[in-house]
Amino acid sequence: MASDHDSTRRGVMTALAALPLGAAAAANAQGGELRRQGSRTLVAYFSRSGNTRVVAGLIHRARGADLFEIQPARPYPEDYLETVAQARMETDSGHEPPLAATITAMADYDTVFLGFPIWGETAPPVVRSFLSGHDLSGRTLIPFITHGGYGPGKSLDVLASHAPKARLLTGFVMEMDQERRTMERVTSWLRAVSSHTAIRPGSSG
Numbered sequence: 001m002a003s004d005h006d007s008t009r010r011g012v013m014t015a016l017a018a019l020p021l022g023a024a025a026a027a028n029a030q031g032g033e034l035r036r037q038g039s040r041t042l043v044a045y046f047s048r049s050g051n052t053r054v055v056a057g058l059i060h061r062a063r064g065a066d067l068f069e070i071q072p073a074r075p076y077p078e079d080y081l082e083t084v085a086q087a088r089m090e091t092d093s094g095h096e097p098p099l100a101a102t103i104t105a106m107a108d109y110d111t112v113f114l115g116f117p118i119w120g121e122t123a124p125p126v127v128r129s130f131l132s133g134h135d136l137s138g139r140t141l142i143p144f145i146t147h148g149g150y151g152p153g154k155s156l157d158v159l160a161s162h163a164p165k166a167r168l169l170t171g172f173v174m175e176m177d178q179e180r181r182t183m184e185r186v187t188s189w190l191r192a193v194s195s196h197t198a199i200r201p202g203s204s205g
């Protein structure tokens, strides 16, 4: 029969077993979460509406890679059009918004998969911030890019100029759903809803 001491010990061992993940996360990312499994491969991505996040998750699981979400210190507006306007201003002025978190031990990685959506025909400003804030010299850099139909634009030039000493490989580029299209369809449907007549007049359930 297990003593109280044994069960306490088991509890402590279970807690300790869970610790390395949390401890490594705290040690290697400043200000945000790095999902760390001790891999030499990092998947870092930025995603607003989730498309790029899906691709990042697939690479993360297929490669057993560490996973890091790039986020601005000040979140972009919820509103799509406000985000488009802010992104355009930041891109035009070359502004690199501060990040919510950075990777403190980039030296732990040989390979970085870097994912982002195309914003205004180029890489989003926070991706420039990420590249400027981390030394990718000597690392293999593999982009994965999602866009709404207009292709990768100038984003690959941005990677080349902001990580000049990385070994830049041909990445993955995919057209995915556009928030703009969803927003326009939903908005016009909602407008129509108010003028709809019931499908079965008189039926109140």
Ligand SMILES: Cc1cc2nc3c(=O)[nH]c(=O)nc-3n(C[C@H](O)[C@H](O)[C@H](O)COP(=O)(O)O)c2cc1C
Residues within 6 Å of the ligand: 046, 047, 048, 049, 050, 051, 052, 053, 083, 084, 087, 116, 117, 118, 119, 120, 121, 122, 146, 147, 148, 149, 150, 151, 175, 176, 177, 178, 179
């Ligand atoms: C601010 C903003 C600007 C965008 N600009 C472009 C563009 O120039 N070309 C394009 O093909 N898609 C553009 N898109 C669409 C996104 O690139 C596309 O929907 C992408 O898959 C979104 O990825 P996410 O869900 O990971 O945020 C833009 C989206 C946003 C929010």
